[in-house]
Amino acid sequence: MNWDDVKYFLAVAEAPSMRVxxxxxxxSHSTVARRIDALEGELGVRLFDRMPSGYQLTAAGEELMPVALGVDESLHSFGRHIAGRDNELAGQVCVTVPDIFALELMMPYFxxxxxxYPDIQLKISDSFEVFDLSRREADIALRFTKNPPDHLIGCKIGRVKQAVYGRADYIKKYDLMDPSSGAGWIGWGTPEEKPHWLKKTPYPHLPLNCHFNNVLLQQQAVKRGLGLGYFPCFLGDTEENLVRLSEPEGYYDMWLLSHKDLRGAARMRAFRQFVISKIPPIKAALEGALTT
Known part of the structure; x- marks a missing residue:
């Protein structure tokens, strides 16, 4: 049975006329008549007698009436329950966020x-993978991107900037302008003789000492005095023993994104508004403005 046709059945049974x-x-009048005919054809019985005064329920129609009313009430009850739940500051909010951003910057805000909001359960998925918000793989994304998808809503938090960092005693020990001083780089990404990022730094003449494919490992290597590093300012500026050695340069923007269909849920709205209220300090950290 097509439950959409049942909606037409109830409207005709409860209205004083087909026009109403x-x-x-x-x-239109003809659409209602067509849907009633379709329902009667599917059930194999007449639900209404067509009288000059209007449609009147048959015995079969009388039998269907309480069933249809029960389904109608159940659907409305479910709708009210869902709406009420979405209006409560409770339930789960799944947030996808890159691990370095979650660990080094967002954890105090979480x-x-x-x-x-003790009744809202945060579920944090720390991944650079692009989760599909349309399929509810996550509710909200904190995402590094240059071009956020059109079907998502949100706002830009700030531009992620990077700079060169070195440990204070490492900088004193070596002459960074001398290629033969023994100073070198902690490389990242795919090992190559002269990576493109190296050319943008003040020290393109220094060799690569080693490679780490994780930015947190690079940060730790620099903190241990194994070489110079080139990584996001929010990783370097808060470390007491690290010195910034170049002007920050921006590469990607950080966005707060969610699907437009979830904008009305109170718990989602609460998290979005909370993050938006924290944009000034988050933006400062992203853009290397904490030490200026």
Whole structure:
């Protein structure tokens, strides 16, 4: 049975005339008649007698009436339940965010949000993978991107900038302008003789000492005095023993994104508004403005 046809059945059964039923459904008289005919054909019984005064329920129609009313009430009850739940500051919010951003910058804010909204459960998926928000693989994304998809809504938090960093005693030990001083780089990405990022730094003449394919490992290597590193400012500026050795350069923007269909859910709205309220300090950290 097509439950959409049941909606037409109820409208005709409860209305004083076919015209009123069609008006309440915002369709034409002929559409209502066609849908009633389709339902009767599917069930194999007449639900209404067509009288000069209008449609009157048959015995079969009388039997269907409580069933149809029960389904109608159940659907409305479900809708109210869902709407009520979405209006409550409770439930789960799944956030996808790159691990370095979650660990080094967002963790204090996650903690503050959880204390402020104890009935909202944060589910953090720390990944650079692009989760499909349309398929509810996540509710909200904190994503590095240059071009956010058109079907998502959100706002730009700030531009992710990178700079050269070295440990203070490492800088004193070596003459960074001398290629033969023994100073060198902690490389990242695919090993290559002269990577493109190296050419943009003040020290393109220094050799690559080693490679690490994870930015947190690169940061740790620089902190241990194994070489110079080139990584996001929010990883370097907060380390007491690291010195910034170049002007920050921007590469990607950080966006707060969600699907437009979720904009009305209270728990989603609460998280979005919370993050938006923290944009000034987050933006400063991303753009290397904490030390200026």
């Amino acid at each position: 039923a069609a008006s309440s459904l915002k369709v 903690e503050e949000f959880m204390l402020e």
